[in-house]
Amino acid sequence: xxxxxxxxxxxxxxxxxNGGASxxxxxxxxxxxxxxPSVEVTAVDLLHLQQHQVDELSKKKQLLLQQQQPQLQQLxxxxxxxxxxxxxxDKQQSLQVPVSVAMMTPQVITPQQMQQILQQQVLSPQQxxxLLQQQQxxxxxxxxxxQLAFQQQLLQVQQVQxxxxxxLQRQGLLTIxxxxxxxxxxxxxxxxxxxELQQLWKEVTNTHVKEEHNSSxxxxxxxxxxxxxxxxxxxxxxxxxxxxxxxxxxxREGSTLEEPSHHSHPLYGHGVCKWxxxxxxxxxxxxxLKHLNNEHALDDRSTAxxxxxxxxxxxxxxxxxxDKERLQAMMTHLHVKSTxxxxxxxxxxxxxxxxxxxxxxxxxxxxxLPQTPTTPTAPLTPLSQTHSVITANSLHxxxxxxxxxxxxxxxxxxxDISQNKEFYMNADVRPPFTYASLIRQAILESPEKQLTxxxxxxxxxxxxxxxxxNAATWKNAVRHNLSLHKCFVRVxxxxxxxxxxxxxxxxxxxxxxxxxxxxxxxxxxxxLGYGPTLSAAFQASMAENNIPLYTTASIGSPTLNxxxxxxxxxxxxxxxxxxxxxxxxxxxxxxxxxxxHISVKEEPLDxxxxxxxxxxxxxxxxxxxxxxxxDYDDDQGHDDML
DNA sequence: CGTGCCGTAAACAGCA
DNA sequence: CTGCTGTTTACGGCAC
Numbered sequence: 001x002x003x004x005x006x007x008x009x010x011x012x013x014x015x016x017x018n019g020g021a022s023x024x025x026x027x028x029x030x031x032x033x034x035x036x037p038s039v040e041v042t043a044v045d046l047l048h049l050q051q052h053q054v055d056e057l058s059k060k061k062q063l064l065l066q067q068q069q070p071q072l073q074q075l076x077x078x079x080x081x082x083x084x085x086x087x088x089x090d091k092q093q094s095l096q097v098p099v100s101v102a103m104m105t106p107q108v109i110t111p112q113q114m115q116q117i118l119q120q121q122v123l124s125p126q127q128x129x130x131l132l133q134q135q136q137x138x139x140x141x142x143x144x145x146x147q148l149a150f151q152q153q154l155l156q157v158q159q160v161q162x163x164x165x166x167x168l169q170r171q172g173l174l175t176i177x178x179x180x181x182x183x184x185x186x187x188x189x190x191x192x193x194x195x196e197l198q199q200l201w202k203e204v205t206n207t208h209v210k211e212e213h214n215s216s217x218x219x220x221x222x223x224x225x226x227x228x229x230x231x232x233x234x235x236x237x238x239x240x241x242x243x244x245x246x247x248x249x250x251x252r253e254g255s256t257l258e259e260p261s262h263h264s265h266p267l268y269g270h271g272v273c274k275w276x277x278x279x280x281x282x283x284x285x286x287x288x289l290k291h292l293n294n295e296h297a298l299d300d301r302s303t304a305x306x307x308x309x310x311x312x313x314x315x316x317x318x319x320x321x322x323d324k325e326r327l328q329a330m331m332t333h334l335h336v337k338s339t340x341x342x343x344x345x346x347x348x349x350x351x352x353x354x355x356x357x358x359x360x361x362x363x364x365x366x367x368x369l370p371q372t373p374t375t376p377t378a379p380l381t382p383l384s385q386t387h388s389v390i391t392a393n394s395l396h397x398x399x400x401x402x403x404x405x406x407x408x409x410x411x412x413x414x415x416d417i418s419q420n421k422e423f424y425m426n427a428d429v430r431p432p433f434t435y436a437s438l439i440r441q442a443i444l445e446s447p448e449k450q451l452t453x454x455x456x457x458x459x460x461x462x463x464x465x466x467x468x469x470n471a472a473t474w475k476n477a478v479r480h481n482l483s484l485h486k487c488f489v490r491v492x493x494x495x496x497x498x499x500x501x502x503x504x505x506x507x508x509x510x511x512x513x514x515x516x517x518x519x520x521x522x523x524x525x526x527x528l529g530y531g532p533t534l535s536a537a538f539q540a541s542m543a544e545n546n547i548p549l550y551t552t553a554s555i556g557s558p559t560l561n562x563x564x565x566x567x568x569x570x571x572x573x574x575x576x577x578x579x580x581x582x583x584x585x586x587x588x589x590x591x592x593x594x595x596x597h598i599s600v601k602e603e604p605l606d607x608x609x610x611x612x613x614x615x616x617x618x619x620x621x622x623x624x625x626x627x628x629x630x631d632y633d634d635d636q637g638h639d640d641m642l
Numbered sequence: 643c644g645t646g647c648c649g650t651a652a653a654c655a656g657c658a
Numbered sequence: 659c660t661g662c663t664g665t666t667t668a669c670g671g672c673a674c
Binding site: 454479482484 | 662663664665666
């Protein structure tokens, strides 16, 4: 019944103070964890999929490389007399059926990780990168998936091409670098389509035609004048030409050394010669080798095949580039879209890893999901929250404030508070702290450690974008908390009344929280993983008095302190209670939500060490580090924070 | 399952 | 009267 009035009221009075405060619409926002829209799921799924695809992709790449290399070796050997060693890969098989090679992909984020990231909306730059890569791979994959069969062929062609190219290089005819994928075949490849390629392939395999014309004189083999195809645009390349021979030999040697020698050869799989267009069957590897040397020696045909392959590669690369762009756009769209475009200060990796430096802007890719940046001034777009897939709300706070401590631990606030701070200031994300904690923080941050109600309001709106809306709701909550908690003491003042914090009371109240379950704490610790720095900071601070915990190390900016304090306090609470456990001290508090393991490598902090200090907490009255900045002292003003 | 905390909503009183 | 401030009660959700 009254709700309406209440909610709607949002605009009411208070608004004046914050100015923009009132915007919102339904106060209830999404208290129910509502959020997670289906979209999210899809996103996750997508990620999974991507992962797989990425694996595949990498696999393919690997294959390609492998295949080509051996071929080169082969060719060389042929020329030189057959030296090489086929060892190389066993993966050749994959050629036929790209399947398992997943293991090869090095640092691919696991689906779970991805999920976590998404859910928590925090992505570290690294993660994002990985993600991007995966997506890119995915895109590529998709594209290639359709032509998988064809692709195989193409790959083969490519092999040939490359082989030939290498040969040419070796002979000093060409200046292409081995690894160089982007071969100068642009004109030819640009718009090539599978069909075309196929045809090309056909031509190449069946006839060695025109190449002959060009054939210069070297070995007679190199009929192909790749130079025409690939004009040395780069002086450097030319240089290589001179050294090609060397290079090759090196390579060869290297490969020989590495490869064990077992009969696996990229061109030989399942008893069949994998040479493009070949398919000859062999009972044993030696036969195959013989065949390879005889049938697939360096000649025009091989050269032509190489050329085709090059084109294919080129094509793929182009495609990849396009898909990359697309991917970027997609990512950007999905992750950032939420509220508006705004200029979020940055990506906030908030949580991200402790390790990250705050720099971030670039570090974190454009899409750091987390944020939903709503600039202070910016009007939030309602939409975003409601459904945007990965909006901050949906991902993380979703519901009411931080649910208890446990939840707090998950808070997005990372050790690197500065980032968080910024994040909260601009993102419409609910801070993972209780009202009481925030209020306390606001008060402690003030120069005199006392604030009027209105000043507290201002602090909230200034520090958190989230509190720039639904004013009626949270203001009511603030008042409610002030009245309800003994730790907040109202003091009559000249200008009226101000609120102060009774640290002791404050500390008292938290005991129960997390302390109860050491296990939990522990989990949190580890899972959240405080960065080393943090833990260090933590310890240091503890040593001093507890309070400064976070502030010290990780926090640099004044404003940060505020958050730091908030966190700290929460920690203290938990800790003090859990002292016995010891574990709590740790970091648990780190609010790092998301990243957990990702970038952070937590070190097991020893819980016990910290305990002691906790007791001191009470002494804490002194305002911890708050003073750092006092941006706020005047009348609540306006954030200057950043 | 009971308990405590928290967040939210709302009624109400006092004051400017 | 209106609006802000402050108090209090109720309720639901969640974690322990």
